[in-house]
Amino acid sequence: MSHRRKKLTDLLDPAFMSRLDAMDVLSRKILQGKLQGERRSKRRGQSVEFADHRPYVAGDDLRFVDWNIYGRLEQLFLKLFLEEQDLTVHIVADTSDSMSFGEPSKELFIKKLTAALGYVSLVNNNRVTISFFADGLTVQLANMRGRNYLDKMADCLLTTDCEGPTNFDSACQQLVSGRIGSGVMIVLSDFLFKEGYDSGLRRLLGRHYDLYTIQVLCPQELSPELSGELKLIDIEDADAAEITVSAALSKYYKRNLTAYCNELKNFCNRRGAVYVLANSADSVESLVLNYLRRIHLLR
Amino acid sequence: MEWLTPMTAVYAAAVSVPLLLLLYFLKLKRREQIVSSTLLWKRAVQDLQVNAPFQRLRRNILLFLQLLVLIAILLALAGPIVSLIAGPARRYVLLIDRSASMSATDVKPTRLEAAKEQARVFIDSLRSKAFFSLRDESDQTMVIAFDNRSKVMCNFTSDKQQLIRAVETITPSDGISSLAEAIVVARAFAQSPGVEADYMSAEEPAQLVLFSDGQIHDLDQIVVSSDELIYHCIGESQQNVAVTAMRARRSYENPEEVNIFATLSNYSETQVTCGVQLSINNNVYAAQSVTVPPRRAIEPKDAVRPGKLAVDFSLSNAEAGVLEVRKLQDSNESMPQPDYMSCDDAAWAILSPPKKLSVLMVTGGNSVLESALQACPLARLDVQTPTQFDTTDPNVLSVEPEYDVIVLDNHVPPTLPKCRYLVFGRPPDGIDVSAPEELENQVIVDWRTKHPTLKYVDLTNLFAAKCHRMMLPRDADVLAEFNETPAIALVRRNGSSFLLVGFDVLQTNWPFEPGFVLFCYNAASFLGTQLGQDRDANLQVGQPIVIDGLQGDTPAQINGPGLSGSEIKAGPSGSLRFPGTDRIGLYSLSIPEQKTRLFAVNLLDQKESNIEPEREIVLSGQPVEAEERGLSRANLPLWPYLVGLALVLVCLEWIIYNHKVRI
Numbered sequence: 008m009s010h011r012r013k014k015l016t017d018l019l020d021p022a023f024m025s026r027l028d029a030m031d032v033l034s035r036k037i038l039q040g041k042l043q044g045e046r047r048s049k050r051r052g053q054s055v056e057f058a059d060h061r062p063y064v065a066g067d068d069l070r071f072v073d074w075n076i077y078g079r080l081e082q083l084f085l086k087l088f089l090e091e092q093d094l095t096v097h098i099v100a101d102t103s104d105s106m107s108f109g110e111p112s113k114e115l116f117i118k119k120l121t122a123a124l125g126y127v128s129l130v131n132n133n134r135v136t137i138s139f140f141a142d143g144l145t146v147q148l149a150n151m152r153g154r155n156y157l158d159k160m161a162d163c164l165l166t167t168d169c170e171g172p173t174n175f176d177s178a179c180q181q182l183v184s185g186r187i188g189s190g191v192m193i194v195l196s197d198f199l200f201k202e203g204y205d206s207g208l209r210r211l212l213g214r215h216y217d218l219y220t221i222q223v224l225c226p227q228e229l230s231p232e233l234s235g236e237l238k239l240i241d242i243e244d245a246d247a248a249e250i251t252v253s254a255a256l257s258k259y260y261k262r263n264l265t266a267y268c269n270e271l272k273n274f275c276n277r278r279g280a281v282y283v284l285a286n287s288a289d290s291v292e293s294l295v296l297n298y299l300r301r302i303h304l305l306r
Numbered sequence: 307m308e309w310l311t312p313m314t315a316v317y318a319a320a321v322s323v324p325l326l327l328l329l330y331f332l333k334l335k336r337r338e339q340i341v342s343s344t345l346l347w348k349r350a351v352q353d354l355q356v357n358a359p360f361q362r363l364r365r366n367i368l369l370f371l372q373l374l375v376l377i378a379i380l381l382a383l384a385g386p387i388v389s390l391i392a393g394p395a396r397r398y399v400l401l402i403d404r405s406a407s408m409s410a411t412d413v414k415p416t417r418l419e420a421a422k423e424q425a426r427v428f429i430d431s432l433r434s435k436a437f438f439s440l441r442d443e444s445d446q447t448m449v450i451a452f453d454n455r456s457k458v459m460c461n462f463t464s465d466k467q468q469l470i471r472a473v474e475t476i477t478p479s480d481g482i483s484s485l486a487e488a489i490v491v492a493r494a495f496a497q498s499p500g501v502e503a504d505y506m507s508a509e510e511p512a513q514l515v516l517f518s519d520g521q522i523h524d525l526d527q528i529v530v531s532s533d534e535l536i537y538h539c540i541g542e543s544q545q546n547v548a549v550t551a552m553r554a555r556r557s558y559e560n561p562e563e564v565n566i567f568a569t570l571s572n573y574s575e576t577q578v579t580c581g582v583q584l585s586i587n588n589n590v591y592a593a594q595s596v597t598v599p600p601r602r603a604i605e606p607k608d609a610v611r612p613g614k615l616a617v618d619f620s621l622s623n624a625e626a627g628v629l630e631v632r633k634l635q636d637s638n639e640s641m642p643q644p645d646y647m648s649c650d651d652a653a654w655a656i657l658s659p660p661k662k663l664s665v666l667m668v669t670g671g672n673s674v675l676e677s678a679l680q681a682c683p684l685a686r687l688d689v690q691t692p693t694q695f696d697t698t699d700p701n702v703l704s705v706e707p708e709y710d711v712i713v714l715d716n717h718v719p720p721t722l723p724k725c726r727y728l729v730f731g732r733p734p735d736g737i738d739v740s741a742p743e744e745l746e747n748q749v750i751v752d753w754r755t756k757h758p759t760l761k762y763v764d765l766t767n768l769f770a771a772k773c774h775r776m777m778l779p780r781d782a783d784v785l786a787e788f789n790e791t792p793a794i795a796l797v798r799r800n801g802s803s804f805l806l807v808g809f810d811v812l813q814t815n816w817p818f819e820p821g822f823v824l825f826c827y828n829a830a831s832f833l834g835t836q837l838g839q840d841r842d843a844n845l846q847v848g849q850p851i852v853i854d855g856l857q858g859d860t861p862a863q864i865n866g867p868g869l870s871g872s873e874i875k876a877g878p879s880g881s882l883r884f885p886g887t888d889r890i891g892l893y894s895l896s897i898p899e900q901k902t903r904l905f906a907v908n909l910l911d912q913k914e915s916n917i918e919p920e921r922e923i924v925l926s927g928q929p930v931e932a933e934e935r936g937l938s939r940a941n942l943p944l945w946p947y948l949v950g951l952a953l954v955l956v957c958l959e960w961i962i963y964n965h966k967v968r969i
Binding site: 201246 | 336337338339340341342343344345346347348349350351353354357965
């Protein structure tokens, strides 16, 4: 089988990519990176930007003693400089069966969004980790940095299929136990988990990520156009629900959907995470270029 | 309230209600639909069930409505009616005239159909004992159809469906109408309590309800008490032109020549111009246009006599065949006179092949008689002595008749071959005629001048020195009478005809009268031709087809109007009877190894062709007026309302269903 290596342009429009070139991922928190990068970190370190003074204690590097102050005050103070470090961007995408549902499908939307966010992160020399989960973590591209990884990311995105049931909790458990540095974490999913999303999200929040949750739903979920006597079959676990579609039932479905989304939103907001609801019928471009900038995920 | 067909509804309910419930409780075959997650749907269903009040009721409201619709339809099927008539239950006899005049089409589609429709309305109005009925009395009704015979279609019953079915099965006939027999039958049935008449006394007279056009032949033989008979007159017009007489006769002198006489009668008030056509074996032979005068009233009472026109055709060289005289449509095309009755527009006659007579004379010597017979135009005249005749095998003469007429002069043979006889002197034995004694000095007191045998015969001066006293059976035809005994009589027995002259011509002065030769001529002509096969083959409606002298149990097949290949069988005595000639037309009878015989059955009845509806009929002097008002339903049927209710419920169900599923 001739396996053509997939290009990023299979997912993203070049015009869109050129607009993404000007963007960068923001973090509301100043987080500790691992390598020297382009953003400020909490660590004082070697750079040209002065940050603070502190009294000298034995063992400090004498090269950073501020001799001018010693001349005036006859006390040893150490000059502290801001260290610029890289940012870890962690994109977690749901690739369970349910994502393949919808017209246009949520899978494509999530992959495009992952590609766009990954592209922005890679071109800005951030450390990018992309994780796919279904029944636990399935694929992980860890610690990518720089443009060189663009093709690898694209290939992975385009060759991963959505299949299998979801187990968000175990996926999160695997995520936090992985040695991925803290940073921005973007979770892309429909969050329609039968066992609930809260325990999984709590695990992620416990590691002080700058957490963004993007809930992607398709139009068929947002306003279903069903009629008649139906046996609904869950695409993941083949669970059946027998319904007679009526005006009242439709009303209750929409009320429940709104309540579910609001609950997720409140859950996130109360814990300092950002919640975004996306419709798979909308364009990824406008979501990235407008909405994500407005909520300061991107710059 | 009563129920016409409760059992139908019960059976339908027994089937449909469990079926509906079964259908409802059957698990619905749902369409499968794949969704990303059933999570929210299940919550929505739970919410719906929790929040909607009377949810269980709401789920079943469609079932309730369907049940209501079904109940409404079932009730409609049970045929509920509200009876608007009161009074005790009665017994009715419906007499429905199905004679030829009831086939007239002045009332669409025919008078008989109109009568049947009125009878149905009448039956609908009857009160019946039924389930859930508030009253336990019911009217008992019987249906009789009559033409010249009466036929009980249904004995006394209160089952309306059975009565209506009985009325439906009445078929039109072309017979003449006679009511007396029907009334006798009706009374006979009415006096014995019917099957269902548990308590009604048989003495209570049944009400006779007559549906007819009033043209009934034997009204003067019927006696009914006042109010016993209700008469519904059916018919509107008297427009009819009919062939009321037809006769085809071979000339006695020249048998090749045939004269056909027909009479056209016009019953309308204007003269009618129409065509008359003669066909032989379906080939039109002649046609002429005639104008039939209108009918005219005659003085005593206001009886009317149709305008008549005699039409004759003459065939110079006619073989055997079927003659048809048919009245054609009104030739006045601009304003054709309607002719509402079609079964009397044609008449048929079967013409036997031309033949001169062969006569056998059995005598001990009678030159007077012999010379008188020799004067007749005969093909052959054989003379045998009594001894010669008695030694001849009678079966030879019966099976292959060599002679058309046998003249017995003062001879009583021991056996009589089947033939036509002219008997002088002592009548033969075995024909129910006895001659116990001889009388003397008899003079003629009366004779029938119009009988064909006595045409132009003057018997005024006939004197018989000696004659036999003839004790005749009841069906004998007396043609002339002496002062103490019949002188000349016609008797038909065992397929033979006997013209009995009760004296020896040599004992009278008759040979000296010119009438004697004429009588011999007439008698030979009458016995030989008019009583011949032609006469057997030309019948009136209702007359049976009779063939004698066959082997017992001989099978035969009869074809005719409304019949196709009906099988009949000769009786053990060798005579074949087919009484079902109640439609006009040609009948053909095939007997194996014999020539097919044709029979013409005609209406040819002046009274039956008169289709004028009689508003008043007079039964033995008692006038009965036709009911002025037409029959109207005395029962209010409720089923249309129930069907309407069912429709409303169906609409309601539709609205509710749509309301439920609308998104």
